[in-house]
Amino acid sequence: MKKIGIVLSFLVIICLNLFASDNLRISGLNEAQYAHKIVKDSLNNFFYDGFSFRLDYNDFSFGMKFIAELPKYDKFNSIDKLKSDNISYKWDERFLSYKTDNFSALAGTFEEAFGTGIVLRVYRDEEFDIDTRLEGGLVKFSPKNWNLKALYGALPSEYNYMDFFGVEHDEYDIVSGIDIETNITKFIKLGASFTSSRIFPQFAMEEKHIQQEILGIRALCNLKWMDITSEYATSKKYKLIYEPSQDGTAVYSYLNTYIGKFTISSAYKRYKNFDFRMNDLPTVNHSNEPLHKYIAPGKDEEGIMGELRFVPNFSNEFIVNYAEAWDRNLPNKSRLKDFYAEMRHDFENFSITTEYSHLDVNDKDSGIRKKELTPSISVDFSIREISILVKAEYQCIEEVDFMEEYRHYEPLLQTDIGYKNISLSLVAEYSYKNWDDIWKRPLWLGGEIYAKILENTELRFFAGKEKGGEICKNGICRQYPTFKGIRLELTTTF
Structure with a gap:
């Protein structure tokens, strides 16, 4: 007991000295959300709170993030009754780091x-429910014209192992890697990456892991x-x-x-048997659409993209983008075509932006063909201190699913109004098949109302129905699921 008192006293003295120091900086973020979802045969009330903080002292940093979900909100499925599995509270992030001018750990x-991300990219995207962050160690060293990275970490596997007695065991995927980049001249950089990973497979009947090694140069x-x-990268899977x-x-x-006022861009991709959980393969199209729905992007995919951007002056901008993708070796040949055009003109008191996108995906492996034609126009202007945005969109969607054809139209009308620290966004969307169906x-x-209620606190309140997909409101674009009800978000920084 005496030893515990001595340790606690020592910790208190250290904390007091740190707080009294001018080199100590504390920052943090708290995100609270309440949602009342109107849906049958489901729970209606959902609470979420994410609290994170960071301590910086000289060259050291320490941070943690805690998430509580009561219950955990499922974007796609209804929850008929509250169970212990639905209540989630966890430390989502913990780290300790040391950083100087050319070294960090x-x-x-x-x-x-690493590089463009085809060899390795571990990240979190809450909108698409992607989390491949690692728990482990990361070291960076930058002597003169070199940049060196080395890492080792683990993340929960997508699949668990069930033994002979029906007991499920948590499994982890493990990866180690190194990345080197150097400046050959003032204008040229060369780099190389290597990763070695151990992945738990989906259909393992025993505790057997797949080994995968990836080597890339750039x-x-x-x-x-x-x-x-x-x-360019090569991959080898064995075991x-x-x-x-x-x-x-x-x-x-x-x-x-870059040629005068023109910017000409082009891209090329070719992936073959290159599916890896801890990378991020570029889709190489404006819509960021994958070629296949049920096949991993790296299995078999090739594509090109070209873009022409013309900015003659500060008042005008023109963009044309076209991309195609296809597979080579799969039995059913699939193809993707994506076209996008944009024109913007700024007048003295307002600006007009017109857009048109045409997406055509023929995914023969899943038996789905989809076409999306989306013209839109938006007008942005101000009346004294009030900023107003009006957007109109008319989308035509055609789908062929196993020889059955569907076609429907989705018009959209949106108005955003902003005044000082308050803004309001109203979105109306509709879906109909034909004129006889339009009133049914x-x-x-x-x-959604956005308000900056304090210097460090923002509030967002939504009421109504959302169709889902990417929705831009009050200057923020997010991916939303289909939702009906009210949602309150409160974000505080310190």
């Missing part, structure tokens, strides 16, 4: 990317009139369950050329 939860060139990035080994390759290249379909009508 971190232990805990981290995100990182080159970057930045000149006054152009910049180019190219990366597979049903085959001895599997080799894969990935190629990605991106080029920007429901209307998605919702409004």
